[in-house]
Amino acid sequence: MTTVAAESQRAEATEGVTVIEARALTRRFGDLIAVDSVDLRVRRGEIFGCLGPNGSGKSTLMRMLLGLLEPSAGEALVLGCRMPADAERLRPHVGYMTQRFSLYEDLSVEENLDFAGEIFGLSRRRRRERVDSAIADAGMQRYRAMRAATLSGGWKQRLALAAATIHQPELLLLDEPTAGVDPQSRRRFWEKLFQLASQGATILVSTHYMDEAVRCHRLCMLRDGRRVAVGTPRRLTSSLDRRIVEVRTAQTDAAIHLLSGSPLVASVTQLGDTAHVLLSSGAPPPEECAVQLSALVTAGGLRVTEATPGDATLEDVFVAILLGERFEAEVDET
Amino acid sequence: MEWTGRAVGSTRRVLAITRKEFRQLVRDRLTLGMIIGIPTLQLVLFGYAINLDVRGIRTAVLDRAQSALSRKLLGELESTQTFELSVRANSEAELFRMLGQSQVGAGIVIPPDLDRRLLRGRGAEISILTDASNPTIAAAVTLAGQGLGQMLSSRIGFFTSAEASAATRLIPGDRERFGAVPDLVRREAVRVAIIPLYNPERRTAVFIVPGLVGVILTMTMMLMTALAVVRERERGTFEFLIATPVRRTEVMVGKILPYILVGHVQVTLILALGAVLFDVPIQGSLLDLGAGALLFIAAMLTMGLLVSSVAKTQFQSVQMSFFFFLPSMLLSGFMFPFEAMPVPAQWIGTCLPLTHFLRIVRGVLLKGAPLESMLGELAAIAAFMVAALMVAVLAFRKRLE
Numbered sequence: 001m002t003t004v005a006a007e008s009q010r011a012e013a014t015e016g017v018t019v020i021e022a023r024a025l026t027r028r029f030g031d032l033i034a035v036d037s038v039d040l041r042v043r044r045g046e047i048f049g050c051l052g053p054n055g056s057g058k059s060t061l062m063r064m065l066l067g068l069l070e071p072s073a074g075e076a077l078v079l080g081c082r083m084p085a086d087a088e089r090l091r092p093h094v095g096y097m098t099q100r101f102s103l104y105e106d107l108s109v110e111e112n113l114d115f116a117g118e119i120f121g122l123s124r125r126r127r128r129e130r131v132d133s134a135i136a137d138a139g140m141q142r143y144r145a146m147r148a149a150t151l152s153g154g155w156k157q158r159l160a161l162a163a164a165t166i167h168q169p170e171l172l173l174l175d176e177p178t179a180g181v182d183p184q185s186r187r188r189f190w191e192k193l194f195q196l197a198s199q200g201a202t203i204l205v206s207t208h209y210m211d212e213a214v215r216c217h218r219l220c221m222l223r224d225g226r227r228v229a230v231g232t233p234r235r236l237t238s239s240l241d242r243r244i245v246e247v248r249t250a251q252t253d254a255a256i257h258l259l260s261g262s263p264l265v266a267s268v269t270q271l272g273d274t275a276h277v278l279l280s281s282g283a284p285p286p287e288e289c290a291v292q293l294s295a296l297v298t299a300g301g302l303r304v305t306e307a308t309p310g311d312a313t314l315e316d317v318f319v320a321i322l323l324g325e326r327f328e329a330e331v332d333e334t
Numbered sequence: 335m336e337w338t339g340r341a342v343g344s345t346r347r348v349l350a351i352t353r354k355e356f357r358q359l360v361r362d363r364l365t366l367g368m369i370i371g372i373p374t375l376q377l378v379l380f381g382y383a384i385n386l387d388v389r390g391i392r393t394a395v396l397d398r399a400q401s402a403l404s405r406k407l408l409g410e411l412e413s414t415q416t417f418e419l420s421v422r423a424n425s426e427a428e429l430f431r432m433l434g435q436s437q438v439g440a441g442i443v444i445p446p447d448l449d450r451r452l453l454r455g456r457g458a459e460i461s462i463l464t465d466a467s468n469p470t471i472a473a474a475v476t477l478a479g480q481g482l483g484q485m486l487s488s489r490i491g492f493f494t495s496a497e498a499s500a501a502t503r504l505i506p507g508d509r510e511r512f513g514a515v516p517d518l519v520r521r522e523a524v525r526v527a528i529i530p531l532y533n534p535e536r537r538t539a540v541f542i543v544p545g546l547v548g549v550i551l552t553m554t555m556m557l558m559t560a561l562a563v564v565r566e567r568e569r570g571t572f573e574f575l576i577a578t579p580v581r582r583t584e585v586m587v588g589k590i591l592p593y594i595l596v597g598h599v600q601v602t603l604i605l606a607l608g609a610v611l612f613d614v615p616i617q618g619s620l621l622d623l624g625a626g627a628l629l630f631i632a633a634m635l636t637m638g639l640l641v642s643s644v645a646k647t648q649f650q651s652v653q654m655s656f657f658f659f660l661p662s663m664l665l666s667g668f669m670f671p672f673e674a675m676p677v678p679a680q681w682i683g684t685c686l687p688l689t690h691f692l693r694i695v696r697g698v699l700l701k702g703a704p705l706e707s708m709l710g711e712l713a714a715i716a717a718f719m720v721a722a723l724m725v726a727v728l729a730f731r732k733r734l735e
Contacts, residue, residue: 102574
């Protein structure tokens, strides 16, 4: 309970200025509704995550917030600029990292950063400084003169972040920046994001990695273009805390088959030798369910090593949403 | 048995690929358009527009004799159908100016003393000046001129009684001094002198090399700009670019500038090679040529931007450029004389900037014409550029689709 209290305190402290505000933002492509009436409020200095599977509308949402795509309906106010009408006024204050590497592969690391600095209007001297510090910051001294095409995925991503932040923007929009990057690089990348946030930047980052979503101050979940949940990761998962049971057995796949037949079970998934069970919303407390489910598996002729209540993850939240539950783990003032 | 099994497997795979190719082909509208469009375009262009028997060459007449005889001669010339006597010149200078500016392809000069010389048996000479910078035209003019000369000598009856008696009436002493007029006419008829101008040896290279300047610029300039923009879209760098404060005109101008330099490098290269390898003369001012080339390059780059705002892939922009390039090459008078094309083809040709640039580049290089004398051609190119630019700016959006 103490952590939740600390979080709400933090939320109040940072609640000051709204950097992004979207109301009923909608985008249609023909018959397809890519983004469906999404409300969003991102506050200054926070890392706001946008979690959803592929095709859930994350990229489209970001492009509308940047004024790169015209919304079909609704409105968006970004750093006080109305999108897309005021897009040109917004540009100097925003850094954008696209899902696909979008720097010039036939230019070197240094040339790419220099180009980015120049196009954002930095003076020659300022550019020199910024390029040098960006290269040092990203630990890319060795690759300075190398063509971007020859860099590995992780290094390309660091270069792209360096380019997106070369002009020290107030707001960063990162569209699945870590897709296809190894865990170590991802970890480093997030350290860098926290550093930027602590320096006052606001970051909107989309991802489909649950482990990254957990790191965000707040996040929204998208499914089929709709916002299905919003709040701090802790609050989103805490509402499912009493609904998880973990059953360890020798034959996990057979156990899962048995468990999924039980009315107590909403969903079950395998984590190594453990069956991770999300209990139905009307189920008894997890301790009781653990006993019942253990009995069920044993009755099926399998040996249960252990059956205990467990912690909910964001994935459980997602599954619960897929099953039709609603999560507005935030008093939404919009 | 195993052998047949393998053959069946192989056939199946070949068929699988064939079927897949067909599906992709049918779904690729532009390629499908090319399969139908290119042969149709080529057939129409080559079949109609390209006519190697040159007829109806626009011809200026400087008739200093202004007599019944000179009118009869001109009538004979016109009846060859090679010449279309469309303009009347008042002086030799005017005639040369019209030839220099390619307003006409030939000029006929009839001396003031035509009748007198003829009747005195000294033999009259009419001159046909021809623009030999285009060897095809020069050849047609020469053929027609020589034919006329021969015909005039063989057709004794041409200058008989009517003119002879008229002449006798005019110059009474002639009959006594030189005897019967018909004999004199037979001996010394009208000579037709053909005077090839600008490229007296009628070398094809002299005609083709300056034209190549225009053709090469059309191809490379348009394609390079088109590719430069489309490449950004294809590689995804466009999305980075449009999220920066850069404006669309800045992107367009920035993309064009390097190629203006590239274009001039190409012009210099072609002219240098032409001079060294083919002895192509440079009569006019290089500065004039540079200025003309600048406008033409800008027009072609604009055309490239237009292509890039429509094309989605680099391959598509190559295909689209080709559709513009083909008529440019065939209808501009690069290889085949513009004058010989049917009128509708000439209309299309007039809309193409290459047609006008070819007149400029040939005029300056081969005839030494000053750029001021070709303001009409410059204006035509400029008009094309402005139109293409307006469409391109409207079509180029700093948005994603």
